[in-house]
Every structure is written in C-alpha cells, then in structure tokens.
Amino acid sequence: MAIRLAQNSYGKSRVRVFRVARHQDRHDVQELDVAVAFEGDFESVHTLGDNSKVLPTDTMKNTVYALARKHPIGTIEDFCLQLTAHFLQRNPQLWQVQVDATETLWARLAHGDKLQASAFTHAGEEKRIAQVRATRGETVVHSGIANLFVLKTADSAFEGFLRDEYTTLKQDRNRILATLIHADWRYAPGVGNFEALWNGVRKSMIEAFVQHHSLSLQHTLYAMGQAVLGDFESILEIRLSLPNKHFNLVDLAPLGMDNPGEVFVPTEEPHGLIEATLTR
Amino acid sequence: MAIRLAQNSYGKSRVRVFRVARHQDRHDVQELDVAVAFEGDFESVHTLGDNSKVLPTDTMKNTVYALARKHPIGTIEDFCLQLTAHFLQRNPQLWQVQVDATETLWARLAHGDKLQASAFTHAGEEKRIAQVRATRGETVVHSGIANLFVLKTADSAFEGFLRDEYTTLKQDRNRILATLIHADWRYAPGVGNFEALWNGVRKSMIEAFVQHHSLSLQHTLYAMGQAVLGDFESILEIRLSLPNKHFNLVDLAPLGMDNPGEVFVPTEEPHGLIEATLTR
C-alpha cells in the first residue's frame, strides 16, 4: 500500500517577548511565550525537499517581534488574532494558522503603600493562555488558565465508591481537595472584550470551587464548568483538566499519636487526573 | 441552551513501578511509569456526585502493582494489554480503557569486561513508550520512542525558502541538524512481537536520519517515517514530532576571527517544531 503524508504542520515554539509601554506617568509591561504553527500546501517540502513555499520559522519569530512593536499592548487573544491574520493574508499556501500564547502575569511592586510606576514582580505561578486557530473560513478563539493551585481543607468527601479485590482506599468524609487548574474555553464567533471575560471566568471558577460541597473531584469539576457556562453566554464550551494532588494523612499511630486531620504529606506522584468538557 | 457533559475521563497518572525478576544466574529489571484512564457511564458522578460506579484511582494504582506481581516481566505493550483487559472484564460501566506506559531503560554495569548479574545503570535519556486504547470492540496498540537526541554535522542544508519583509535568515548549505525524536506508531490489529518490532523501528529511523541528505527537517522527518512504513508492514501509521534544536553559528567577526563551522551555541528557546503523520 502506498505511503502518504497525512496531517502535518510546522512552526516556531517558545518565542518569548517582553513588551514595555512607556507612558508619561507609568510603564506597563507584558510577557508572552508564543508558538506559531502552519498547515497548508507543504507536501513537496516533505517528499522532495522543495522549500519554495516554506516561510522560515525564523521569520515567524521575527514577525512576533515586529507585531509586538507595531501594535500597543493588549490582550493575548488580540495579539494571537493579529498574528493569524497577518500570516493568512500574505501566504496563500496556508490553509490554517494556529497561534498559542502563554502570558506570565506581572504585578507592580510597592514602596510602603505606593504602587510603583516602573518596578514589577511576578504576580504568581498562574498563567493566562490563549489560542487562535484560523482558516480561510473560520476563526476559533480559546482562552484559558494554567497552573492555578487551589486547595480546600473542608467540604470535600469521597465515599460510596465501587470496590474490588484490589481496593484498599478508605471512605473519607473530610479529605483535603487540591488541584492545579488547567482550564480552556471556546468563545462564540465574534466575541471581543477578552479581558473582562477572562477575569469573569476566573472568578466564577474559583467561587464554584470554594462554595461547592464536593463529593468527588469530578463533581467539583462539573460545578466549575457549569458556573462558567451559566454565567457567560458567549462561551460555547469549556474543558477542565484537573490533577488530583493527593495530600495523604500521615498515619501517626505507630509513633503513638493520633492525627485528627492535622499532618499531611503532599505528593507529586502518583496523582489522579480528572478531565471533562462541558458544552451546550 | 442546556449545558451537557461531553467527553470525560478519569484515571491515575505517574504510577511508578520497578520490577525485579530474580533468576538463578542473574536479575532482570524493568522500570515503568503507567497512566490509566477510564471512559464510561460516569455522567451522574459529575452531575450528582454519585460514586457508585467509580472504581477509585487508588485501586487503579494497586492493580498496576498486582498485575506487575502476577505476570512476568515482558514488553510494556503486553503489560498495557493485560491492564486494559483486566479493567474492561470487571467493569461493565466502562466504554474504553486507555493505558499509557513509559519505560526507563536500564543497562547492566560492567566490572572490567564482565557484565554484572545484579548491578545496573540508566541506559540513556531515551524512553520507550506504549499506549493501548481498548473498547468493547477494538484494541489499538501504539508504540514509540521519546527523548532521543540526534545530531548531524554534515549533509544538512536549508535553502531556497520563501522570503518576506521580516525574513533575515540566511541560506545555509552546511548547518547542524539536531532534534529530539518523539515518534509513535500504530500497529495493525493482532500484531505481537513488540520487542523485535520496537528495536527494528528504532534502527530504521536512526539509519534514515544518518543516511539522509537533508534539505529541511521536514524532508528528514518524511524520510524517517517512510523508512519505518517501508520496512514494517505491520505498522499502519507513524507520527513524528521533531523540535528543531537550533545550534547557532557564533559570529566571531566582531572578535576579529572567522568561524568556519566550528563554534556554535546550542539553544533551548525558541525552537522550530515539525510534526507529521505518515500513513498508508
């Protein structure tokens, strides 16, 4: 049977850029990590080594810098849209351009109570993410949150589960629930105002996590997704990927002590992993 | 519009296990990192917190240990098959079980020329990977290689590419080509003998990389995939994900020196990324 090239793409990843807007009274800064990927009429590149339709990935990198210079700082969603439009317009050989961006969030440092005009620190571990996938006919925008660690010491149980001969887990009415939120959601076509939406979604998710009386991480995931889709009509779909970061209660009985939910061991491996998409 | 649960799964990741087979004359060892994921009739877990069909992820972990004890050391593909069969047989609520395994490869240490019976070291950075996805009707087996760094100092060019106003890259007839191979391939149904096949595919890929006069990384990727599909009829499809690890020639002119392809800077970011699937 003949061999043929199926799905293929090429691009540049980890293009880092730090932008400074120098206003009269203050500086604003933004840090991005951008990845660009092209799909298109590239069969002969692979089969014949014909590079005539290949815009170098080095040029993709330069284009990220050039557009960062041309456009004022805005949301990462808008920056991804500028990049996909730029590449599609100038490159007829392309069928699809995908741009992913991860934003490292910065906050102003303070001197006493006064926030500084030009001194900054990382706002936390959390990242803001966006993805635009654009073809000649359609543009799909995703936004998201990565690496947001949340934990509850109350209102979390895991009981009534299935048991088999290898089940040793005990029922738990009062466990620690901890996860590293990775969420991404898809907007309806034509949505703008990404800044307000991102902050709103973040708030809805965290409040759902906080309020929810959790019967399992699946149960909490669903409550978080439902809150977002319930609060924001312009969001068509949300995907949550939640590792169950286990905090194991230490058995202190061999040391002659009880342990009424006070001393735990946080662990990295193994971990549960709960993933689901909620849609309309 | 009503909200509904679309694709969802749950499981345990990073279940590590190290197995020792204690033979009369020698020990054999194997190290795995296993991930199990279930899909099935789990809507009410999410919507109602009903755990009655939920086999705990802790039990998945225990099952990995139990099957590692029951079965002798074999290929990771066979171990994944044992796990998927075990879970599907006992859990009617499941529609699909996916097991991924990553093998850390060990080699025997030597004393003088003599390989030791019970002393070992890591064989390298490279990992052997496998994935089995089994439903009630179908079982799909993938194997792969991750993290295999290869580099050529000759027979690699990148010329004749498209230029636009942001293109500054120079043509290069004699560049360093370096990549970190991540390959995975899908077997035809019913294939066994995974050990010989894995070693054969690895050899085909490396020899294609070595032999190929590269006109681009896409060109080399295709040659590697073609070699594998050409050499092994039992492989239906192969996917390669190849970062272009840039080794930049240092411009020594400002230091008063030439640099005829002798001094390079290896870089981590940004990097190119070439991905393609070859199929029949």
Place this chain on the structure above:
Amino acid sequence: MAIRLAQNSYGKSRVRVFRVARHQDRHDVQELDVAVAFEGDFESVHTLGDNSKVLPTDTMKNTVYALARKHPIGTIEDFCLQLTAHFLQRNPQLWQVQVDATETLWARLAHGDKLQASAFTHAGEEKRIAQVRATRGETVVHSGIANLFVLKTADSAFEGFLRDEYTTLKQDRNRILATLIHADWRYAPGVGNFEALWNGVRKSMIEAFVQHHSLSLQHTLYAMGQAVLGDFESILEIRLSLPNKHFNLVDLAPLGMDNPGEVFVPTEEPHGLIEATLTR
C-alpha cells in the same frame, strides 16, 4: 599516605509536610519541605559498616511528622529549632544537627470580597527559607527568601566598564534590570520574633531595589544588603545571590523598525551571577 575520612554527614532531604490547624472559625495551613543532616561520631559506619550509632534517615522523617503534630504551627525558624534540639538531646553521638526548611506560602481564596476560612491558593513563586545549625555549644539561625523575581524598567544603567578586545557590549543608560532574589541572613544569638523580622527584611530589600538608581547589579545588591543591615540590628550578616536575568532589546532595524526600549527577549541562558556577603 593513609586515607582518612574528613567532613561527612548524613540525613533526609525533601521531607514534605502540610499542617492544618482547625480553629473554630477558620483553618490555618502551612507547607514545609524539610532537610535534616547529622554530623557526629560516624567514622566506623563508613569504614566498618557498623550501624549501631546510626539513627535511620527514615526516623528523621518520622520525627518531622511527630513534631509537626506535637507543636502548633509557628515560624519555620522555630520548627527548625525544635527539631535540632530534639535530635541533639537524644543522640549523644551527634556533634551537629542542621535543619533546613523551605516554606511554600499559601494565601486564602476569596468569594467576592470575603476571604475564605478553609480554601487556599499558592501565594506566589517565592519561598521562605530557614536554616538552623546547632552544636553542643552554639545555635546559628539563618532566614531567607528564594525565588523572588523582581524587575525594573527604569533607573538602571551599566556604563563606564572595562573593555578588552573581546568586548562588544554597548553602554546602556536605560536597561531593564531583572533578578531572582535569593537572600539569606544570619541572626545574632538569642533573636526571636522571626515572623516580624522576615517581613521587615523582605520589605527593606524590595524598597531598596525599587528606590535605587542602579549603576550595576552589584551596586543594587549592595544597596539591598545595606538597607537590611541598617534597618535590623539583630542581623549580623546577609548574603545575596542575584542572577542577572537578561532582557535583550531586540534589534528591529533589519525589519525596518526602530525599538525605543519597547520589545525585549527574556532569556534563561547565559546569565550573569552576582554574589556578595555584607557583614558588620
């Protein structure tokens, strides 16, 4: 010449513990990563395999858990002091015990404006560190900060430096200054009130960084150290280790644009490294 054992130690590292204090109206939490190291009369362990004086490192780990249960949550400095005292009292074979602790800082999540009683998130990337080194005669307490990223877009220059035939760096009156603060300081004997001191030192260092008109990272390091020693008499010495995280101005001239301090590339390697100790 005879071979002899010089400095030696043994211990347990990365003992992780998460503590919950369950008060009527709220929970408090604390996460630590602890390392314990013993020095003492251990020559025969090495030379003869005589373990009779070796308290297992597994017991060190258990002791961390036990003391976390026995004592209420307090500063990491106090916890390190409890551990060193415990081990020295019971183990006459010890000459010195060193305990290092790294605290992952947690903050309360909010629902609307209301901080939650039992829901938390990571406070940031920054870690609080402490070290106690105790012998039969002396106890030395260090505190510190690790992994605190700070950056200035104004008031930083680097000019007037030495040049040789390999110097290509341009003078810069207006560069970005960025570093990842790693500081540790030594207290005078008998100091307590570690909580207020740590917060005070952190504030002094950040304000010095913010205020300082920097002529080099060395210059800023000194200003930071001087601020701390000037503000806190109970601190005898401070050591700062400051990587110079380079943010390189992108040369946009080849793309037909200027770049008046707006578009930079953050880099991980290579980086400068400035280290100094200030003492009295």
Place this chain on the structure above:
Amino acid sequence: MAIRLAQNSYGKSRVRVFRVARHQDRHDVQELDVAVAFEGDFESVHTLGDNSKVLPTDTMKNTVYALARKHPIGTIEDFCLQLTAHFLQRNPQLWQVQVDATETLWARLAHGDKLQASAFTHAGEEKRIAQVRATRGETVVHSGIANLFVLKTADSAFEGFLRDEYTTLKQDRNRILATLIHADWRYAPGVGNFEALWNGVRKSMIEAFVQHHSLSLQHTLYAMGQAVLGDFESILEIRLSLPNKHFNLVDLAPLGMDNPGEVFVPTEEPHGLIEATLTR
C-alpha cells in the same frame, strides 16, 4: 557597627558552546556549559557604582567563544585552565578566577555496525564536570562526575541501626541500593593527562560500587572513595554526594499476595543524602 563587604564575586553562568572539529575522515564534537566567576578589587563597584574595573560578564561569554575557536578540542580541564590563565594575565584587578565546566557527552550513531563520521547522539544522562580555581599563587583543579544513576538488586543490607520511639523502619538484608553519583576530586598540583585519569576514576568508582557488599550507603560511599584514592596517587581528595534513591517494596498483603523482592515503587521524595570527603 559599620557595614562592610565581605566575600563577593561576579561572573557569567550557563555559557553554552558546541565545538566541531572537521577532520578529513570524521568530525569530532564537544558540548560544554561554562561558568566564569571573578573575585578581586571590586569594593567600589558595590559601594559607589564605579565600573572602571569591571570586565562585563558579556565579555566573559565572548571570551569562552574566542578561546573555543583558538584552541583545538581537548579536555574540559584544559579548557578551564586556558580560561583562567587568559583572565588572570590581562586583568590585574583580579585575585581569583574560577571556571566551572559541565560536559554533555556525545557518542557516534551507527548505521548497521558502522560508527558514523558526522552523526551523533547523547551518550547518556551522566555529565563530566571540571573546576579550576586560580589565584596569582595557586591553581587548583577538580574533576568530577554528575548525574550517574547506579543501582544494585543484591548485596545490599541495612541492619543493626539505632532505634528510638519514632523508628518504624525494618531491618533489611536484601534491599535495593540506588544512588545518583555526584563525585568530585582534587588533583595534586601539576597533574595533566586528565582524560585517562577521568576514565580511570570512573571505572574505579563503578567497580567498587558493583563489588562491594554494602552494609549501608555510607559504607559503599567509603569503599568508592577508598578505591579512587588507592588507585590514583595524583588525587589528593575526593568528595561524594550520594542521595539514597529509595525503591520501596510494595506491601501486597492487603491485595492477597506476597512480594518476595519483586515489585518496588521508585520515589523522588523524601530521599536520604550521604556526603563525605576522603582525603590523605
């Protein structure tokens, strides 16, 4: 009390360089990661911002590239010696130069049985390290090995240790012993032939690990150090830092099975840490 500057240094870290020697019949390659640190007459840099004696760290980086171009590929020890000599000769303000180098080891790829002239792969995870610390009066050369994972499934026990009320560890006559070797040793003044010595030391250490009937990791550490000092008179001192990488026997009794040393869980944390220096 007056504040004063005590120990201080500045330099460039993570200067990466990849060298190719293009011989008629084959290419040779070498990859280094270099760090340079200066100590000297730098008080006024810190206190006054006077940069007149500061050779920029950017120039240190350029110098690494320039010397990599000027000198043929050799051992990393020789390259560190070239760098320290270069900087000391030209910079009277320096009291000491320290250069650390880490070598990523490369091996030739094969086609069939034939080793290739210009195609390579990483030789493993292990790194070769060197350090030269040179003042106006003295030059001290260290070599070492980092990140070499070794493991034994036989001939390792840990028994007869001290117990207290928190000791739960069981005696073990047949445990897995695993560690990640980090060794560095100091040469007598004037030693050359670093290539043969490094290979010899590596062989001595591994053979000692393999042969030794281990009563503890301390006991094995000492045997390894003793072998090196016994075999090589030109080595004055060796320091070993050996994490005890725990492979925990899984308790399968709750799953209705025994486990005669067959199924283990490799763990990352917590881990033991054994460190010692052997000297003459």
